[in-house]
Amino acid sequence: CGVFGVIGVTDAANFVALGLHALQHRGQEAGGIVSYSPEDGFNSARRFGYVRDNFTSVSLMETLPGALAIGHVRYSTAGSKGAAIRDVQPFFGEFSMGGAAIAHNGNITNAEALRRELIERGSIFQSSSDSECIIHLMARSLQRDIPARMEDALRRVEGAFSVVAMTRTKLIGVRDPLGVRPLVLGKLADGGYVLSSETCALDIIGAEFVREIEPGEMVVISGGKVESRRPFRAQPSKFCIFEHVYFSRPDSIIGGRSVYETRRQIGVELAREAPVEADLVCPVPDSGTPAAIGFAHESGIPYGMGIIRNQYMGRTFIEPTEQIRNMGVRLKLNVNRALIRGKRVILVDDSVVRGTTSRKIKEMILDAGAAEVHFRIASPPTAWPCFYGVDTPQREKLLAATMSEDEMREHLGVDSLKFISLDGLYRAVGASEQGRNNSCPQYCDACFSGEYPVEPADMIEKGFKL
Ligand code: 5GP
Numbered sequence: 001c002g003v004f005g006v007i008g009v010t011d012a013a014n015f016v017a018l019g020l021h022a023l024q025h026r027g028q029e030a031g032g033i034v035s036y037s038p039e040d041g042f043n044s045a046r047r048f049g050y051v052r053d054n055f056t057s058v059s060l061m062e063t064l065p066g067a068l069a070i071g072h073v074r075y076s077t078a079g080s081k082g083a084a085i086r087d088v089q090p091f092f093g094e095f096s097m098g099g100a101a102i103a104h105n106g107n108i109t110n111a112e113a114l115r116r117e118l119i120e121r122g123s124i125f126q127s128s129s130d131s132e133c134i135i136h137l138m139a140r141s142l143q144r145d146i147p148a149r150m151e152d153a154l155r156r157v158e159g160a161f162s163v164v165a166m167t168r169t170k171l172i173g174v175r176d177p178l179g180v181r182p183l184v185l186g187k188l189a190d191g192g193y194v195l196s197s198e199t200c201a202l203d204i205i206g207a208e209f210v211r212e213i214e215p216g217e218m219v220v221i222s223g224g225k226v227e228s229r230r231p232f233r234a235q236p237s238k239f240c241i242f243e244h245v246y247f248s249r250p251d252s253i254i255g256g257r258s259v260y261e262t263r264r265q266i267g268v269e270l271a272r273e274a275p276v277e278a279d280l281v282c283p284v285p286d287s288g289t290p291a292a293i294g295f296a297h298e299s300g301i302p303y304g305m306g307i308i309r310n311q312y313m314g315r316t317f318i319e320p321t322e323q324i325r326n327m328g329v330r331l332k333l334n335v336n337r338a339l340i341r342g343k344r345v346i347l348v349d350d351s352v353v354r355g356t357t358s359r360k361i362k363e364m365i366l367d368a369g370a371a372e373v374h375f376r377i378a379s380p381p382t383a384w385p386c387f388y389g390v391d392t393p394q395r396e397k398l399l400a401a402t403m404s405e406d407e408m409r410e411h412l413g414v415d416s417l418k419f420i421s422l423d424g425l426y427r428a429v430g431a432s433e434q435g436r437n438n439s440c441p442q443y444c445d446a447c448f449s450g451e452y453p454v455e456p457a458d459m460i461e462k463g464f465k466l
């Protein structure tokens with residue numbers, strides 16, 4: 001998901017709509033905005049579909065007045081599947097000291113246990129979302145102000161959370177102690193402040209990047225001041241390495257590094273680790289493009305657009321059902337036959353999850369008359385599900401969970417298949433020249449290594465085996 005908030009500008013909701021539009025790649029199912037003005041109080045709008053199809057209507061935006069607003073774009077992950085408007089964030093709660101709204105990116109790994117406990121003690125849940133626990137925990141806190149109630153609530157929550165919240169007067173941002181999901185602080189020229197999942201959404205509203213919210217940090221912004229708090233015990237950070245590979249936009253900056261440059265560097269590493277003789281390097285657009293550019297550069301093999309992407313289709317992976325995902329490949333990607341015919345082609349993609357995309361693409365490339373097809377993948381084999389906010393399927397559906405690299409090559413029907421090594425990936429993201437620090441990995445890489453930095457309590461209770 002994507003989260004965004006603004007304080008200290010007239011018509012903050014318009015800024016939030018623009019920010020959410022720039023974060024649309026993080027969630028395409030639905031979006032919502034809450035605003036506050038002293039005259040009109042809290043107002044909210046939650047809609048299915050793209051930001052540009054909902055939050056551009058003047059009549060809708062007029063219902064969201066005020067100098068303070070937050071928003072969310074939703075991408076449902078395991079647990080809260082399906083289309084229900086009640087699951088669309090931000091969520092709102094009314095407390096004795098006033099209202100508050102929250103927008104959450106990530107996944108709470110003990111949400112089901114918390115929900116059971118809260119329901120037993122009288123909480124009335126409105127949604128099926130894990131994020132709603134935060135509101136109910138806040139309601140039970142005895143603290144006297146909302147940020148302190150949020151601290152109380154979040155200390156009981158496990159897993160990944162980057163949260164943007166608002167009260168009548170404050171904009172609040174928090175990252176979980178491991179900092180699994182991103183969150184950055186920006187500043188507008190006329191004094192307003194911005195919180196955003198990624199820096200690309202600061203650019204769209206002309207905000208200046210100030211800094212990242214640190215893992216385990218809470219910032220409370222009001223009256224033009226940013227106050228920093230530390231509600232959690234300090235821990236080594238475990239930022240999601242897959243944000244670098246796929247999830248974030250290439251024009252964002254993470255940890256002082258351009259995501260585009262990291263992805264290009266992954267391609268360079270791949271070309272060194274897994275060279276192959278061929279005539280053409282093609283990205284699987286858009287997610288494989290920067291890595292393909294790096295691969296072509298390092299190998300000296302010409303780069304070409306052998307697959308053309310229909311710009312009117314979204315991210316196929318993010319479509320929640322298998323059937324739509326299956327069709328999605330053809331609706332979204334087509335082969336550039338004139339370029340492919342007779343050539344030995346290296347296809348570069350970011351990841352192989354179920355193998356649906358790769359299989360279809362291989363068929364399309366061979367139909368177009370390619371002489372050979374070689375796959376080079378910009379991440380290690382995805383062998384474990386993510387429980388921290390990326391919707392990987394159950395373990396059984398992951399190709400790499402049940403097959404060796406050679407069996408995968410066979411299954412996909414390609415001439416060769418190579419994945420970047422975990423160390424190569426760590427080098428590319430700039431972690432260290434040596435790669436992964438195996439005694440304390442610099443990132444979360446659980447979907448590749450099976451080493452979960454936070455125990456997925458709800459899943460273990462349901463029988464998931466580490
Ligand atoms: P597959 O078809 O193998 O299931 O999925 C691979 C494709 O989906 C890749 O081309 C990649 O761009 C996209 N993708 C891969 N992994 C993920 C993921 O964990 N989350 C999301 N949102 N998209 C992914």
Ligand code: SF4
Nearest residue numbers: 240242386444446447
């Ligand atoms: Fe990111 Fe993978 Fe960790 Fe999930 S399991 S947070 S996708 S690195």
Ligand code: MG
Nearest residue numbers: 285286287288
């Ligand atoms: Mg892709």
